[in-house]
Amino acid sequence: LSGAPDKAHARRYLVKAEDNVPKAARSPNLLATRFIKLIGKLFAAEARSETWTAERRRRLRRRYSARVLDAIEKLMLEQTPGVVPQSLLGKALTYLHGQWPKLIRYIENGNWPISNNPCENSIRPFVIGRRGWLFADTVDGANASANLYTLVESAKANGIDPYRYLTWLFQRLPLAKTVDDYDALLPWEMPADLR
Known part of the structure; x- marks a missing residue:
């Protein structure tokens, strides 16, 4: 539900960190960009498998997405010690590291969504309407x-x-x-x- 760990949230924090770097200093090897590209591969796999059966999607996740997740985890573990914890990138990596076991669970079941954004979007009207429901x-x-x-x-x-x-x-x-x-x-x- 709202506030639950989510790859879309993890990506959003990394995008903020990337946006904080002046455009002239950006490169494909920028650490935040490398994470964003890897997360993009996960979402691309989900888009490709959107109409598949849950079992077929689970097999794709186990074969392909698990390898991408391994690459993300390896990069995170290698790079986190060298990043200032209070920087935007540091906060993004702290979130990613702290939520990692929950973020990777979706590969266990082809019915589970990669992102909880649809759930959050469905409850947003109620969150916004709270004040009116006194x-x-x-x-x-x-x-x-x-x-x-x-x-x-x-x-x-x-x-x-x-x-x-x-x-x-x-x-x-x-x-x-x-x-x-x-x-x-x-x-x-x-x-x-x-x-």
């Missing part, structure tokens, strides 16, 4: 709002029109009695012909 002045009201927002965003994340999903859900919810009944009401359980 009417939720009780814990129960805040919980109800959070539950409703979760249902709406889960429907969207599953390619389902939220209005159709909520209509379908609220018609069936009073009939649910068991855990299995409630599980059958999750967005991805909605029949495709009703979406």
Whole structure:
């Protein structure tokens, strides 16, 4: 979720470090640029495999992306000791190093996204709207709002029109009695012909 480690965030910090170097002094061997190019290879592989099955994408990640990640890690471990920790590049490398085990997990599963940007973008309206939601002045009201927002965003994340999903859900919810009944009401359980 928001604030979770992310290769897009790591890249963003490195781009800031690169932008801090005067254009006349930049070269392809600039350390930040080398990291950015390697991270770019990871995103290029993801773009290429966007329409593939999860298993095929996982194999690509294990064969190709893992090697690129190894190169990034090696470069990070070699270069970090020589970088001023409080510089923009130092902060970028500190983030990269501190989040490394979490940043590389996506290669384990072809369904996991390389970036959490879509998740962050989906919750951004709620983060921005916080101030306007002061009417939720009780814990129960805040919980109800959070539950409703979760249902709406889960429907969207599953390619389902939220209005159709909520209509379908609220018609069936009073009939649910068991855990299995409630599980059958999750967005991805909605029949495709009703979406």
